[in-house]
Each structure stands twice: as structure tokens, then as C-alpha cells.
Amino acid sequence: MNVSDSELMAGILTQSGHRTVSHIDDADVILLNTCAIRENAETKVINRLEHLNHRKRREGNLIIGVCGCMAQHLRDKLLKAAPYVDLVMGPDAYRNLPMALNAVANGDPFLGLQLDKSEDYADIAPIRKEGIRAWLTIQRGCDKMCTFCIVPFVRGRERSLPLKLLTDDVQRLVDEGFKEIVLLGQTVNSYHDGQHDFGELLWSIAEVDGVERVRFTSPHPADATDSMIDAMENCPQVCKQLHLPLQSGSTPVLERMRRTYTAEEYNELVSKLRERIPQIALSTDIIVGFCGETEADFMQTYQLMADIRFDSAFMFKYSDREGTLANKSLEDDVPESEKARRLNEIIKLQEEISANINQDAIGTTASVLVEGDSRRDAEQYHGKTDTFKTTVFPKENAQVGDIVNVEIHSATAHTLIGEIV
């Protein structure tokens, strides 16, 4: 989402006569686009700002801005920690960037933190780097109120962009050479523009002339409708991969998280998805050590992960975030050492599962979108399968942007290795 928002800011600033430079030392204005989801991101931003301030002190006229969720969330803390920051701007205020830069140039610091339910930036053309995968924001904000999450407070209420505008955007992206479109939203599958739901949007985007692949992230389990599943099953351009955040395998913990589904409902949804789309790859997010999580709750998460066998998972220890509902009303009562132990156990489990699933792919042939040189070997390409698995293979009569068939001959927990057939 932040990559997409940075492209949007580049679009706004380019329209007003600014230009991006390829090296930070050449910039007169540096905007850090920040995330408030995890605490260590904040520490990183403050460290980065201190580093930039050395240059500001040397050069005097450098403008430093902090944008995004952290700016929205922490403005007082931020201004105290980094009083030399010239501009602080939340996710709904980017339209004011040119005006803010003018104000700062005239010596007035700028604070833009108003949330605006009507702001969807529908008329702004983002500036994307050339590439093969384009991020397309279809919805902003979130109406869910998960108790551990800061997003609803920093990104505001949910709003969807009109389908016609999005299909026009996709046509432009295809014309610019992008091969894969990734639809973005906090709860991307709750998309509704007043007339069309998410399934209809998937169909409409896949039908745009020249679209090769469509993905989306992150869906919410409670919004995984038949309309979405139908489109995933029947539309060849829609990749057979779903990142479906579970968070916990214990229904009481899910209730305290206000996730709006039970562990049983989640499991039923997975069964339905696998019945309808047998080749589907599933990944997830898990939080261990949430407020009140007992050993029995944790074991339910462990068992559900073992039963479902996700292809991959992002796993975290719960950390209390100021401003969330959990921070206000629940006790962060699982000891840190216990959180760490639980996290290590599920990481070990998931590594084994991911390795086994990838081992099962040996001998199969996967369709892979070539993305560029492999990081470790310039003689090899890397790319992603339809199921979003990283695949490495020798460069043979293929170019970046091609979709090639790769026969898999070995695998690790995180990578498939093969050759073009």
C-alpha cells in the first residue's frame, strides 16, 4: 500500500512541476512514506530522520517530510523526536503536497492530518517505475475494527474507486507494458463501488484486453464471497493464490481480536476454496501471544496451521500498539518469553510445511512470469509462478516479462529451482 501511495505522491508532485531524482543526494525534498503497523518501523523512521538531519544542518535548504500512517498516528511524538521535520502529512492529505512544499519553502512548517472519507485520489495518475507488476489501489481505509490494529484510525473509513475508472487504469497499465496487476486494499475483497462487488471487479479487470495476470491483497476471510471465489475459479487471468489472514486458530482469541469469523468458519472457507480451486496456494498472517492467549488457545493455532498446511505464513509476536482498541481495553498479559517460544514453534512448523509443499512441486511444470536476474546468479532469472512462488531458472531464450513454462527439479522452503521447457 505504501509503494502505491508513494507512486501517487510522485504523480501529484510531477503534475505540479516537481521531478524525482535517481539519487537521494540530489534531492531538495525528501519525503519518508511511513507505516504504523509495527513498532520497529517507527524506530527505523526516527533513525533515518536523524541521519537526514545531518545533511539538513549542513545544507540548510533541504526539506524533510514524513508522510503516511505513522505521521497520522504519531504526530506529537514525531515532532518531539524530530522537530526539524518540515512537513507531516497523513494518507488523506497528499493532494496538498504542492501547497505544503510552497508553505515550507516560505518558512512555514506544514501539518496535514485531516482524515477525509471522500478522498480516493481517483483523478490522480500515479507515476510508476517501469516494470512488470503494477500495484493498483482499488479501495482505501478500513471499516473493520480489529482490536490489535491501528489502520482504521490512521487510514480512515473504507471507500472504493469506481469500476470503470479502475478498468481504464488497467488498460493504461497494460498499454505501458505491465504484465501483472495487483489490486490493493486493506480488506480488498470488501470492495463495492455502489454497483459492483469484488467478484465483478475481478472479472472486469481480467477482461481488459492484454491483461495476463491479476492478483489481489489482502482479503478478509469474512468478505470471501461466492462471487469472489467464482471469479478466482473461472477466470484464467486471476492467479490461483490467496493470502488469507487467519491471525489465530482459537475462536475466543479471534473474538477478542474482533476478527468477525470463528476458527471453524475459517477452516470451512479453506475447504471450500480447495474444493473449488484445487491448485490454490494459501498463505496467511498469524499473531501469537495476543491478550489472554492461553497455551490451549496457542495449541489450537498450531493445530490449525498443521491441518490447513499453508504454503507460507507471516508470523508475529503480538506487540501492544498505542491507540488501538486492545491497548485501551485488553491486558497484554502473555510474557515476552512465552510469546517468543510460541512464535518459534510455529515458525519451525511452517518451515517444514513450506519445504514439504515445495518438494511436492518437483517434477511438475509451472508457468512463471520472468521478473529479472536472480539475486545470486546473473546467469539465472527469477520469477513468480501463478501461485506466487519464487522460481529460479537458467536464462534460455526468454526475456523479462515473458511467461514461460519451468520444469521444477529441486526446491527449498522458499524457492523452486528448475529450467525452461
Ligand code: SF4
Ligand atoms: S481488517 Fe483488521 S487488521 Fe486488516 S486493516 Fe482492517 S482493522 Fe486492520
